[in-house]
Amino acid sequence: MNTTPTFTINRRQILKLAAMFGATATLAACSGPSLGAGAGAADVAVMDWTGITPAKEITWWSNHPGTSKLIEEEIIKRFQAENPEIVVNLVTAGANYDEIAQKFQATSGTNSVPDLVLASDVWWFRYMINGQILPIDDLAKHLEIDTADFNKTLYDDYTFTGNHWAIPYARSTPLFYYNKAVWAKAGLPDRAPKTWAEFDEWAPKIAAEGGVTPLGLGKGASWAAWWFCNMLWGRGGAYSDEWTMTLDTPEAIAAADYLQALIYDKKIATVAAVDQVADFGAGLTGCIMGSTGSLTGILKAATFEVGTGFLPEGPEGQACPTGGTGIAIAADRTPEQQLAAGMFLKFLTNSENTAYFSSNTGYMPVRTSARDGETMTKVYAEFPQFRTAVDQLETTRSQDWGRVFVPNADKELTTALEKIMLQQTDPAEAFAVATTAIATSFDENVSPYL
């Protein structure tokens, strides 16, 4: 018996199918971007904020950096006690900055756009060129936000074409963490190595006497290319000079050669399989470069005493990038909503709340007054490691455009660094591939929008 069904279609069915596709095509054409040249950043024309009444309800998208949900809720509670006429809805919009950014971009042009959104170091620029966020300066002036009190490097991170596009919030830098017990066993002074050359001298002792791999390195996107800034800048190199990639310079190649030598020649560093912070906490490695945002977690998790220090200097001196996230106001909202969002932003980042947030999370106090205030002074007394992170802030510099402003650049640089670290690929070859990809991305995704 053969009852194999046959696949046939008659004229009537074809017509029905065509009608269905026609209807959906019409629907499809009703949405999407307009055609033409890139829209570019939001209008920076001076806005007259006087006479505008703040909205009664605003929404803030956060991923609660440093497990700060309760802290953020408390600050909102305080705000509403002072401003009962404005309700702030805190929305968990993702597990990390990337997830928030993906949602924020996807909601563009819809009614679901939040009033306030976290804007991390690798995302705010993209929001800006897409016209999704508002320049802050004008509104900050109207609301009398004391922007001069912000750490200059951290505030100026969000500058482009003479405007600031976000306000610093949960900001961090890489920090050198070391296992004091291992250091003691190796007979080393209780401090971080001042230079990489000094670390090279110490490493054999750490391996022999401490019984651990001296240095743990992290891989993965949004991470490897961040801490590598230290080695790259410390040797006089850079990812880019504004929009021109400079990974083919002798300094950049020398930095990558040094990194590769740590793993394959000197055998004093290892690349963590999953999480270099967990490996360090478990005592598998003697030291790591971790985020200051991980400080509280590392101190809690480690079963040994943890020391902190500045990132080691290279031949060209100290080099430490800034990182973390700021907060931006959405451009596609009414002036009333933007005004209310600005009022909350002013409150959230005032000196008292900055200190409250920093002391509970480990992120940098972004205001000078908060850094030197009573709350943080108490924290420094209890956790001297925190003081190191704050002091290092003075040595930081903003990141290269070639990493943070070009879509996918961080991924391309991460892939190049992973090739160098995991497959012993020639740095010049790995960097050449990344350079080509980033240049293409700039031409396609940045240049038309500037």
Place this chain on the structure above:
Amino acid sequence: MPTIEDLHRDTTSAVAAPTPTNVATPAPPRAFTPRKKKKPWKSWLLFLLFAGPNVALLIVFTYKPLLQSLYYSTLQWNLGSASAIPVGLGNYVAWFNDPGTVRVVTVTLIFTVATVGGGMVIGLLFAVLLNRKLHGRGAARTVIVAPYVLSGVAVGLLWLFVFDPNFGITAALLDAIGVASPPWYNDPHWALVMVIIVYLWKNVGYVALIYLAALQSVPRDLLEAASLDGARPMRAFRNIVLPLLGPTTFFLSITTLLSSLQSFDIIQAMTKGGPLEGTTTMMYQIYQEGFQAGRAGYSSAVATILFAVLLVVTLIQMKYVEKRVHY
């Protein structure tokens, strides 16, 4: 007044058996085909009531995004931007010329062949085992099928720890026999093996369940007849059971292939497409390009290519593989 017999006679005469006379009379030629009687409006209302919501959902959530994606694939569009630049087939040309495309296609092929082929073979083996009268068969069935109903992200996170080369169970087991743990997370090839293993662990229960249902519908008399004719169990399985499982195998080959090519959750939870893009499949590339790189047009082009691949493979299966299936 007619009697019952009369009525009976009348009735039978109305449907009289053909006689030589009425058979010989040719039917008058039909001048036209009478139009079908229109369905009453109530039927249409009922149709709309039941089918309408589903059709509307299909249009809004399946066909519309499909066509939109096709349209976006012709644009150079930063996700989030209010405007875009038409580039025609530029995104397709860029994908085919990208040196990374060969790697992505290779990873996709290896992942698909291993998960579909491996899943079918292992699932069939499990089904055959579970079809036997064994102690604890019910519990075993539950254990094998349970992972299928779990969330892919949860499964991925769980296995993230299992494969940890420092603290994981696999490292401990391998260490017990004196073998070092492979670099699951730092070597692109081992990472691909790892996600394939996890995918199989999660989805093999589905294949086993469907095969088990099919095995239980195989007529016992056929197997008994084969046994009486002296056929060994393996021969009976090969010549009787496997052909009878044909429709099930055909069904599974399509559903598992579609599922495998669209796999995302486990890769996202475990490797995020790395290391060195060693676990970046076409599906994962769509996500990376669209939502991480913000290249909505390019991402839509890859999605369209993947859709075309799925369509072609499914049509080929329907046209050629189905012919070999005995229903």
